[in-house]
Amino acid sequence: MSRVKNQDIHISYEVIGNGQPLVLLHGFAGHSNDWKKNGYVGELRNDYQLILIDERGHGLSDKPTDPSAYEMQKRASDIVAVLDDLGLEMSYVWGYSMGGEVCFGLAQFNADRVESLIIGGMAPFPPNHPEVYNEQIAYLEKGISTAADAWGYGSPESREDFLRNDAKALIASTIAARDWTGCEHILETLEVPCFVYVGEADSFMFDATKRGADRIPCAQFVAIPNLDHGQTYSECQKVLPYVKDFLRQQR
Numbered sequence: 001m002s003r004v005k006n007q008d009i010h011i012s013y014e015v016i017g018n019g020q021p022l023v024l025l026h027g028f029a030g031h032s033n034d035w036k037k038n039g040y041v042g043e044l045r046n047d048y049q050l051i052l053i054d055e056r057g058h059g060l061s062d063k064p065t066d067p068s069a070y071e072m073q074k075r076a077s078d079i080v081a082v083l084d085d086l087g088l089e090m091s092y093v094w095g096y097s098m099g100g101e102v103c104f105g106l107a108q109f110n111a112d113r114v115e116s117l118i119i120g121g122m123a124p125f126p127p128n129h130p131e132v133y134n135e136q137i138a139y140l141e142k143g144i145s146t147a148a149d150a151w152g153y154g155s156p157e158s159r160e161d162f163l164r165n166d167a168k169a170l171i172a173s174t175i176a177a178r179d180w181t182g183c184e185h186i187l188e189t190l191e192v193p194c195f196v197y198v199g200e201a202d203s204f205m206f207d208a209t210k211r212g213a214d215r216i217p218c219a220q221f222v223a224i225p226n227l228d229h230g231q232t233y234s235e236c237q238k239v240l241p242y243v244k245d246f247l248r249q250q251r
Contacts, residue, residue: 004082004085005081009064010061011053011054011056011062011078011081011082012059012061013051014052015052016045018045020048020247021048021051021083021088021090022091023079023082023093023094024050025055025096026059026096026099027096027233028097028173028177030058030059031054032054032059033052033059038233038235038236040240043240044240048247055075055098055102056069056074056173057069057166058173064169065166067175068176072176072183073105075105076105076106076109077110079093079102079106079110080110080113083113089113090112090113091113091114092114092115092117092118092250093106093117093118094117094243095118095120096232096233097121097122098177099120099122100122101177101180103119104119104124104182107124107190115192115193116194116250118195118243118246119194119196120197120198120232121229121233122205122209123208123212124184125208126181126182127177127180130178133177137174140167140174147170148162148163184212187216188217194219194220196212196213196220196221196222197222197232197243198223199228199232200225201226201231202232205229210223
């Protein structure tokens with residue numbers, strides 16, 4: 001893993017493959033290796049220069065515990081810092097869930113560094129259900145093991161992986177996500193090509209994700225049949241055909 005310092009935060013990232021640059025941004029409490037485990041890297045590395053980033057508060061990147069450290073402009077600037085470190089002017093960017101939120105941050109603050117955006121399971125609006133975030137915080141305040149039990153990390157491998165997280169950093173990240181004001185004011189003027197997708201069975205994010213995509217003139221939208229929020233990230237073979245087709249259009 002390489003590291004770049006963005007102001008006072010060190011961000012870890014890894015580059016795999018050759019071709020057009022494609023940044024991959026993971027979801028909450030995950031890390032960049034999730035893209036490998038879920039099969040995306042193996043499918044894409046021959047055609048793209050994949051830039052796998054541990055977002056701040058996650059993986060091998062620094063884990064600040066102040067919610068202000070997770071303000072959207074700062075999170076988006078981490079991606080720009082990685083692009084600068086690699087000498088890249090622009091890149092495709094693909095984010096799922098929390099990573100999709102950062103994609104919207106890039107659209108708001110750094111659209112000139114993005115060739116196209118792929119956003120999965122995320123909407124550009126303030127959270128409709130802040131109580132869900134408060135419940136998440138409450139579990140994390142009881143400790144990372146309690147959160148692992150509550151969220152169903154049952155297998156030894158997935159549990160061990162989750163327990164590497166810092167509960168205080170995840171709390172700070174959750175507070176910032178709960179209080180995010182969204183970026184819906186930029187949607188109608190957004191000129192970056194966008195592909196937005198969500199699982200049809202994602203009861204938490206489906207409506208808001210579709211509503212957000214409908215507001216972006218240049219966006220393509222796909223609902224992935226029969227998948228919930230987690231499955232739409234883990235079952236890459238059901239997602240990749242749509243994304244590959246979109247990326248071929250961009251090339």
